[in-house]
Amino acid sequence: MTSTVVVREYAYLTTAPVVVNTLDRAHISESAFRWLVELGQQFRRNGLPLFExxxxxxxxxxxxxxxxxSPCGTVIEVLPKHTTEQTSAAEARALLKRLIKTSMQLSVREADFADVERFEMPIREWLITYFLSELEVLLKRGLQFDYQVREEEARFLRGQMDIAKQLRQPPGKAHVFNIRHDLFLPDRPENRLIKSALVAVCSATQDNDNWRLAHEMLSQLLQLPESSDPRADFKSWSTDRLLTHYRPIKPWCEFILNQHVPLSVSGGWRGISMLFPMEKLFENYVAEQLRRAIGSKGTVRTQLATEYLCQHKGKGVFKLIPDIEVVIGDKRWILDTKWKLLDVYDGGSTYGLSERDFYQMLAYGNQLLGCSGHLMLVYPAWDKFQASKNIELFHFSQTLTLSVSSFCLTKDSLASTTEVYRKLLNNELSEEAHTSRRSAR
Incomplete structure (x- = not known):
């Protein structure tokens, strides 16, 4: 029997009795708790703290x-904590779906499933729904077949005769031919992965419509084998132009077959699981929104790793990897996203900002911008740090400045992106004016 527990980041899970499960504290079974403890130990060995x-x-x-x-059937859904207040699971779930779709650049056919968002569909069922929608489109277009060589003994000639084997044939089997021929089959890595994902969906879904549709499509793939080595098959996934219609379904197969979770989750138990670090989702989301806002005016790159903090014996030491780089013409900005609820009212004169983050940004400014330009820290907007709240510029020097901006996730992201874009341009213009006045003096 499957049970679902819905919580959010930094929530407490306990085996002790809980009066009412909330997003911040919930009860789980003893077996699910033990499994999480074992899973957390594997995460920690890989340097990934899943919990304390x-x-x-x-x-x-x-x-x-x-x-x-978990193996006992407990499904734990962890949602973003974008505010300290108690919010509805539907609101946090909608935010997570939007972050996943945007940051992972997933193709979602909203027109075909416009009614899905009206229901508080769990993340797992949401994932299954869109996987099935993509698979339905793919099956209508037809699976890709490929020629595969078969070598066998037969009583009739077909294809080519294997002369070397035939000459070694004993007299008692002179009437049997050793032949080699091609069969046009759908047994390809892409199709095997799709079959494996569909089988997993059939056993996992709790939604009646998903269950019916999944089994209907499974009946069309009965002759197709499942993937015995998903990782190897994903590496063999072809990017040939003849398989262009396979591209939209690939990321959904990766989700279903645990390719978007650490290796430790994929070993042993193979339930449908997916985990993302929120800071990475937030970074990708901000970068993608900036990319859309800037368009062809410039470029936005993430995780740029071209410079080092220092040199030692002719080699770079301590690679610098800023989250986002924005380039428009001859102007260049460095942005770092921080998934932290910044309290600018109770944080004192430094607004609760981290000294460590400022040292990091100073290193970016020195090495990447040549001590001249503009840096920005981007935090999620919430009640204690609204998009309308302006924090004055921080000056590392007369030519290197840093601003702190909030990015709204729950409302119009385009307006928030425009605000970040405007701040970048305004700060650059104000810095140019400041430099001109200093030169005139």
Missing amino acids: LDSQKLLRLDNYVGVLE
């Missing part, structure tokens, strides 16, 4: 969001 174990009956989640399915 406070006691034998209580653990605290970290900043990973998504879905975890």
